[in-house]
Amino acid sequence: MQTQIGPEKRPYGRSTLIPFTTESPITARLQGLLPLLGTGGGRISASVYDTAQVLRACPPSSGVTPGLEWLKRQQQADGGWGSPAAPLYRRISTIAALLALHQYADIIDATESIEAGLEHLHFQRELWANTVPDSLPVGAELIYPYLIDEAARLKLAIPRQGNTALLSQGRKKLQYIAHIKPDAGSPPMHSWEAWGTDPEPAYLDGAGSIGHSPAATAVWLARLPRNETTNPLRQQAEAYLSRASRVTGFNIPGVVPGIWPIDRFELAFSLYPLLIADLLGHPVLQDALEPQLDTLGFALTEQGIGLSDHFYQDGDDTAAALAILHTAGYLVDPAVLDRFRGDGIYYAFGGEIQKSISLTARAVHALRLFGLADQTAVRLLLDSQGENGRWHDDKWHISWLYNTLHLILALAAEPRGATAVMHAQDDLIQSQHSNGGWGVTGETTPSETAYGVLSLYTLHKENLLTEAGRRAFKRGQAYLETAVNQPDLDRTALWIEKELYVPHRIEKMFELSALLTHIN
Template structure:
């Protein structure tokens, strides 16, 4: 239709079309996880053996001895200790043991940061997983002083007490960290994808726990198949190398259209024939209680709200009650029984409800009160970048006439732009954060916020254009049990930002 035109905008549009066409396919695409891979290799290695996977784990170690991105130190302890345990258990050669020593030295040097850490910055289930790993390390002769982690053990005890009051069932949020719950009875706990909580690590623990139970042979075979499918989602093609979560069907089919919407691309002629199949994906994943980020997992307010936004944008009905059921006082909880709410999720709930004409003053105030003095909203339990959180709140409050807060947030974004035109919440520029910042500024520009945005937007777009098509490593800014990248969603955001501004300069022949 337009693929014969060899200009960047048409190349980007064709790539975007292919991505949108494949949203949700094969459970989504996501980066590999050191933690889940190390746990799988130690607990239930693939039939091909653990060597190739251990080589991959070893190669991820950083120069300081730890695993994970040095820019996000609090997210490094879980993958580091899991990697140390796997190497210590499965390899006795000198090089591997030196890696173990370096990993332990890293953990000991960084332990004090747990004495003063904001709860909202914690990786998913770290309060369950890290104490479990520390205890496991002690059992195999790797001693770590527990005292710096005293607060974390206290939080674990509090959560365990809370979990005694609810029934833990398949496809519920607690199952995602089942490997750390301490109750590994060989029960029939598999969900629709034949996993334990959409978690490769939890599924590996279940497979280990159910060895010697012939009555579960069919379920075990299905769980083994799940691990193979999860590994395929990483694109790494190494036996046993898996992501931290899979599938991410609901996440892909809701977050990507949200980016398209803010770039005014959702109704682009080149994507028009893809909206009906995308709606079919939403219908297949929707229940009367909402939608999950996976596939028939526990519904959460985040993707439930974004699905509602998509439905409204294409003229399809939805019930605000599916969002309101998550309301808890002055805010929305992502999942029932969570210990700390998410600004990210609340922004999406407020956005969806306001678009539907249903104002929630308490939740709007909840968002406003969490704006920092410098105009930012801090990074969230689901994402490590304050730029991303701030952008999502801008989208929500822009619907609520929150002029002062929006102006202050715009100033924060402008002040954070680097001299080369890019953005990055750490010392490094990233395509993902630059894309998100540009999209937020575009929203402010359309709302006549009173800020001078033209020049910053031009400089940011120029930087993004210069870096968008260069072969690169995925930028892992999303926060799960460790940092990760949802490949398709991140790329849709980049392409949406590019096309939003390119299309204003060049006429697209569709």
């Protein structure tokens, strides 16, 4: 529905594009990756939680043994599931995995795995005892009590930890859901397995899923009566689960991602680093890039854009799409962001309890590209910076480096933002690893290094990069050159869902874009 106003491009910032030839291997990789963005519903890592739920509620017709063996292989040395470096995001996955292994104890020998998992939960229980951070896993206030109840029903002795704040938040969310009566493709549907009871046919969305969630879809299928009326619905949902099992890279029946399809999210967030790196006007990329820009333009509606055409529009994807399309010379209206604004911040969806600093920063950045400013949001972003120069506790990503990039994009050109972004630059320099990369879990990751490099590049464009920052930039790029070929299945999960996940193509686009930046 969008109109392109001409072949000319509007470069972002003041930096001059550096010409590359088709012989550049990085440019060639971008040319090859661009047409893939959004295809097949998007590429995303497998989810322990959703896989466990699918195996329990709607086991694949070929059998559950391969999926159960995969679950066992994901268990960590300390008995839990999920990364030990990010303990907050392990409890839900661990309980779900234990429930699946317990349910199929007569099929697979998992006694030692279950004992180790229970011991892990016992030692980890204090993590969720009191607080509810902004970076809590998606739907945790509903899913955690649901899993505890499931364990009690199956007589599995899960160590209980009464988190009154979390339980209170869950009760508020249930009241909200009862009030709004959610429909297909709405955010509450993504956690339907934790609150739903009646498998209404109307809940099935255009992707054949319940809330783009394999877990919710599997539980809905388990509760759906078997008769001639429901058979077509059952076939759609089962086909969805089958397709979802083919996008994680494992190709094991029942091993599924935590959210899918994500084609619009993958497209918008993959083109966003091209904007940051001043590559939207790169002449060599145009043949591959312009069809994707047209696709994004047609997908953006007057209500915004969502992670797919079958899910509610959200503020994050909408802000990214507006910024990209406007910079690329498309006629788009920034007023669509107004529907995602409230109390000085920007939300992905209505009814959210936790705020997102990165989303608000992306909205401020998008508005700035239109020559607009939301000073209330700017003040909130400035006030949210920690004493060490970092912005912590985001709703969608665990890395402060991800936050820092988005905050620098939002604030570097703001008159009031100079002190904040210089403080952030100092922290970036000091936190750089000896190998030139960055990472928050104790290991260096290519994606976080890309965020660091792009942060410093943005400061360079605003004439704020120090000499130490220049050296850090060059060291970061040097590390990326050695790490950009990391296999998808070896990537560290840093993005927040019901558990941590990896959007493979998005991360690769950030890394390749960072490698094509240049400072004078």
